[in-house]
Amino acid sequence: xxxxxxxxxxxxxxxxxxWYKYWEENDxxxxxxxxxxxxxxxxxxxxxxxxxxxMGHALNNTLxxxxxxxxxxxxxxxxxxxxxxxxGIATQNVVEKDxxxxxxxxxxxxxxxxxxLVWWNDYxxx
Numbered sequence: 001x002x003x004x005x006x007x008x009x010x011x012x013x014x015x016x017x018x019w020y021k022y023w024e025e026n027d028x029x030x031x032x033x034x035x036x037x038x039x040x041x042x043x044x045x046x047x048x049x050x051x052x053x054x055m056g057h058a059l060n061n062t063l064x065x066x067x068x069x070x071x072x073x074x075x076x077x078x079x080x081x082x083x084x085x086x087x088g089i090a091t092q093n094v095v096e097k098d099x100x101x102x103x104x105x106x107x108x109x110x111x112x113x114x115x116x117l118v119w120w121n122d123y124x125x126x
Contacts, residue, residue: 028072031079040071041079091118 023029031041042064068080095117099105106114 032077035077037075037077039079040068040076041081042068044080044082 031039044061044064064080068078072078095114096106099109099117109117
């Protein structure tokens with residue numbers, strides 16, 4: 001057994017570069033549309049309308065990453081899919097408040113424009 005000294009601090013780049021390259025070269029980030037393997041999927045929520053990220057977001061994404069990697073290593077066909085609207089009511093509330101400050105509301109701008117503003121967070125130009 002070789003005697004070696006552990007580095008004082010962990011440098012993720014030293015480890016992650018090697019493994020990221022390996023995962024990419026072996027197509028391990030890709031799910032198959034049709035597979036004989038058991039399926040596992042996690043949907044990633046979109047960013048908050050407020051634009052404020054916090055430790056909960058970091059924790060959530062870290063846990064999702066761990067679960068997806070674990071399931072891949074166990075032989076599952078894994079899809080980590082960017083998702084849609086996880087906070088629709090909060091988003092609608094933010095857009096409606098902004099419209100009210102501008103002297104209008106969702107009824108005046110119409111359904112199509114309101115949907116655009118909610119989806120694209122482009123409500124500043126309403």
